[in-house]
Each structure stands twice: as C-alpha cells, then as structure tokens.
Amino acid sequence: MHIIEYPALPFATPIYNLNHDAVVHVHAEPVPGPTNGFVVEFPSNEGIAFHFNVRMGNCGERTVVFNNFKHGHWKHEERHHNHFHFGQYFHLKISNHHRHFSVHVNGHHLGHFHHRESPHHIHQLAVRGDLRVHKIHFENFDFHNGGGIQIGGGAGMPVPMGVVPTPIAVAPTPVMAYPTPAPPPPVVFAPPPVVQPAPVIYAPPVVQQPQVVIIEEEHHRHRRHHHHHGLLHHLFD
Secondary structure, X not given: OEEEEOOOOOEEEEEEOOOOOOEEEEEEEEOOOOOOEEEEEEEEOOEEEEEXXXXXXXXXXXXXXXXXXXXXXXXXXXXXXXXXXXXXXXEEEEEEOOOEEEXXXXXXXXXXXXXXXXXXXXXXXXXXXXXEEEEEEEEOOOEEOOOOEEOOOXXXXXXXXXXXXXXXXXXXXXXOOOOOOOOOOXXXXXXXXXXXXXXXXXXXXXXXXXXXXXXXXXXXXXXXXXXXXXHHHHHHO
C-alpha cells in the first residue's frame, strides 16, 4: 500500500498498469471555494478514463457526475446523489473491476461507472478543486512513483520495461544573475579654504587740545582802576 499525506492541490501523481483489483482511497473534506466542488479523475492516453466530479451548488446544481473525456469531447454524464457537505470528513473509495469502476463514500455504495476505454491506458491520478486532502493511499498497484511513502510489499520494485512515466514538470526557481558592482570612485576631500583674517586697523586716539582761556587781566585792572578812581572822586566831591 502506498500513501501520500496532505498533498497540495491541484495534485497529480503517475500510476502504472491499473490492475482489475486496484483501489484508490481518498480521505478529505470539502471546503468553500471558487469552484464550489472538487474533481478526482484518471487521465489516460486518450483523455480522461474516469472523471468523478462533485458539484456543491455551482450554477444552482448540487450533484455528483461520472463521465469521461475522449478525443477532445466530454461524453455522456451519469448523475448521482451528492452525499458531501462542507467541512465534513469523508472517505472516498474507487475500486477498479473487470468491466467498471465501483465508487463508495463512507462505506456506502454510490454507483458504478462502466469502462469506456481500457483502464490499462490510465497513467495518472489527479485531484483538484476546493478540497482539503488528508491522505491518499493506493492498494494493489504493481508500480507507483508519485511520492509519499510505501508500506508493505512492492517497495523498491523496478518500473516495468517499456513504461515511461508521465513527467510532472516543476519550473525551477529562476536564479537571477546580477553583475558585479563596480567599485565606488574614490572620494577626494578638498582641503578647506584658508581664510585670511581681516586686518584690524587701530586709529590713534584723538588728543583734544585744552581750550585756551584768555583772561584779559589788563582790562580787568583798568576797570578796577576806573572803579577806584570813581570812588575817590566821589569821596572828594
């Protein structure tokens, strides 16, 4: 038994030589999302051998559709009751038989889908849509290399000759090549300008000449003489 746990969606894994008693188990829960449903399908060399489509109310439709896709066209749909609910865990079991697929949900038989092309043409299992997948496990597959872990017999078995697995292309993360940056130009610091101090001119102090006071001494003596003479004259008169 091969188990893949918590795969990211959309998910696809190659499978080889789908035996008449091979079984695929899907443990998951539907979640609200843009597609309002989910798909489990088996791509083949001619298209899609079995398309299991759960519609959770998109376009007012709540049903489960079985169909196949061949030569570029969808074929006749087979509709069944929808037992799925958002947020509720379910166990989907798809078993391959000699003439048909048998589908069970939580142990209850949902329906048959008769083979419209050989199941040996199936080369892949794909899951997509609004779904949270807990695990997917495979029973009675001779060869499988889709990741996960191998439990029990079959581990390490070689891929049969003539079977070429469908490659799952994973785009590598681009490595951006950046040119080596040129070294920065040297920084030249100009010397600071020499500022000559402005000359300080000191003006000599102004020496003020003292004011010359001329005393007319003679004039004062004349006046005093005249004054005394007048007194004498007055006394002798």
